[in-house]
Amino acid sequence: MRPYKVLVVDDSAFMRKIISDLIENDADFQVTATAANGREAIEKVNELRPDLVTMDVEMPEMNGLEALKSIMAQRPLPVIMLSGINEEGMKETILALEWGAFDFIRKPSISNSQDIIAVGESLREQMKEAMLARERREARASAVKSPEPPPPAAEPPAPRAVVEPVRRKLEPSKKEADKAPLQGTEKPRVRAPLEPPADKRKPETGTEPAAAKRVAKPAPAVPKPAPDRLKGRFQEAQGAGRVVQRAASEVAAGSFVEPPAATGGQASGSRSVRKLVAVGCSTGGPRALKAFLENIPGDFPAPIVIVQHMPPNFTKSLAQRLNTFSALEVAEAEHGMILRQGAAYIAPGGYHLTVVPVPGGQYMIELTKEEVRNGHRPSVDTLFESVLQLTSLERHAVIMTGMGSDGARMMKALYDSGVTSTFAESEETCVVYGMPRSAVELKCVRHILPLQEIAPRLVQAVK
Structure with missing residues (x-):
């Protein structure tokens, strides 16, 4: 199996090198290109069609969030975000997950080798899960789209000289037919189905008829404080x-930590x-x-x-x-x-x-x-x-x-x-x-x- 192609996007050349090395520690993945900002990332996704992208959140010219939106609109594919731990980076990471990113990891500390190793393990695990999830989706989609196999082609009719003796041999005489018991005419006895006990009923799978799927309409939202x-x-x-x-x-x-002691009575509201x-x-x-x-x-x-x-x-x-x-x-x-x-x-x-x-x-x-x-x-x-x-x-x-x-x-x-x-x-x-x-x-x-x-x-x- 060919290795999956990965595009690494980060404005830091040093970080691009670290992330690329971490990815290629697994022979199933190959970094085929890198990009320094979101605009380059979009161009290379369209040109190279990678299987997966790692995307820095904060970058100049075009940040990772804007690039993600464009990629998911044009050519959706698994994108793993790399986020800093500052407040702005965390907020943008949450938005990225909402807008279609597969997952995220925090950027490793470049001064801590153990942290780099831990981030690498987490990144490779996410990448494998992303590829597995994509393959399962594609398999389901192809199963839905694939038409039923065509019926076998009818064989050409046999010559009359061959058909007639065979027919005479297979068809019973009228006397034999009269003696033979009628098959399939006796009505079978049908038992009414029993309702299975609650603990044995099959789980609901969301595929029942529409009438069975009526649910209570949520009540109108109450104003929030x-x-x-x-x-x-x-x-x-x-x-x-x-x-x-x-x-x-x-x-x-x-x-x-012990639970606090109660003082009796309920709080207002x-x-x-x-x-x-x-x-x-x-x-x-x-x-x-x-x-x-x-x-x-x-x-x-x-x-x-x-x-x-x-x-x-x-x-x-x-x-x-x-x-x-x-x-x-x-x-x-x-x-x-x-x-x-x-x-x-x-x-x-x-x-x-x-x-x-x-x-x-x-x-x-x-x-x-x-x-x-x-x-x-x-x-x-x-x-x-x-x-x-x-x-x-x-x-x-x-x-x-x-x-x-x-x-x-x-x-x-x-x-x-x-x-x-x-x-x-x-x-x-x-x-x-x-x-x-x-x-x-x-x-x-x-x-x-x-x-x-x-x-x-x-x-x-x-x-």
């Missing part, structure tokens, strides 16, 4: 007191939580979360807790961006936040997120620095495992696009414990059909749906 009040409303506690957050250094050290939605996603997740959250109404009667695999700092930019689209209040989760209806909480990169009960019938977010799980922190399995313990809540679990299998094992545990409101994104809309496929293979998914149908069906299930 002003952004400057958002954080304060998230941190409402019971009674007159507030949740006291421990110092960040204590959490970073991985120390156990808060309602006790009786339902909870937990969501997990990875590669392709920012775009999927946008499509998901913008279809959830503002009066949704359950908090939504989300794990999106992403490095530290980027999750804050993601939450801010999603908050502009959603009727819900969307924020990066902080340790000690009390869960509220009509709100969505995104786990910060670098921290596991769990949900724990606090006195008074409320639930709190706890962040920890425990070891990575399934290669990730935050981990979907860690979130789902905490939800497994909350038996007094009506729970709903969702897995969308992403590499690997994070979340599948604990979704299976939820399903086996009786939580059958489980959703997975179907292959047709996934950027990478990894995490959802793992859950489907464990037979713990009740609703297998394309992305655009998940939110309406979840709203119907929760309401």
Whole structure:
């Protein structure tokens, strides 16, 4: 098999060399050209038709975001963004993912050889997943387009001299025909089909007739509070007191943080939580979360807790961006936040997120620095495992696009414990059909749906 052709785009000649070397450590990939800005990148994509592009976000003349938009409009192909860790670079990276980039990695520190090695491993893994995802899409597309094989050509009729004796031999005499029992005339006895038990019913796959796919129309969005009040409303506690957050250094050290004591009574405007939605996603997740959250109404009667695999700092930019689209209040989760209806909480990169009960019938977010799980922190399995313990809540679990299998094992545990409101994104809309496929293979998914149908069906299930 020929190596995949890669175009490396960066305004730094030194960085182009580093990235090219990291890519060519894998014999399956070959850097066929480089470009110093977005304008050059567009020209070389049209001229050379590479299989994949790595694209710096911030460049002079034309930045990576503008080049990405042009490439995806003219000749779509997998693009992996390379982002700095400054605030502007993170915001543009989130936009790039929304506009069609396959994924992103942060730029390596050129003074740290270990960091360069780690970034190289991550980059090559993403490139392989991008090529695998593209090949699967092409295979599905060709299977849909390929016509049915033509019927075999009819053989020419045999000469009459040959046909007649054969016919006389095969056709029974009238007497024999009269004696032969009639076949196929007895009506078979048909039993009425039995409704299978709930736990044995086949999962919904989004391919039922239209009448079976009617879903509740989302309620109109409720006006969102002003952004400057958002954080304060998230941190409402019971009674007159507030949740006291421990110092960040204590959490970073991985120390156990006890839930705050309740003081009785409910905070003004808060309602006790009786339902909870937990969501997990990875590669392709920012775009999927946008499509998901913008279809959830503002009066949704359950908090939504989300794990999106992403490095530290980027999750804050993601939450801010999603908050502009959603009727819900969307924020990066902080340790000690009390869960509220009509709100969505995104786990910060670098921290596991769990949900724990606090006195008074409320639930709190706890962040920890425990070891990575399934290669990730935050981990979907860690979130789902905490939800497994909350038996007094009506729970709903969702897995969308992403590499690997994070979340599948604990979704299976939820399903086996009786939580059958489980959703997975179907292959047709996934950027990478990894995490959802793992859950489907464990037979713990009740609703297998394309992305655009998940939110309406979840709203119907929760309401």
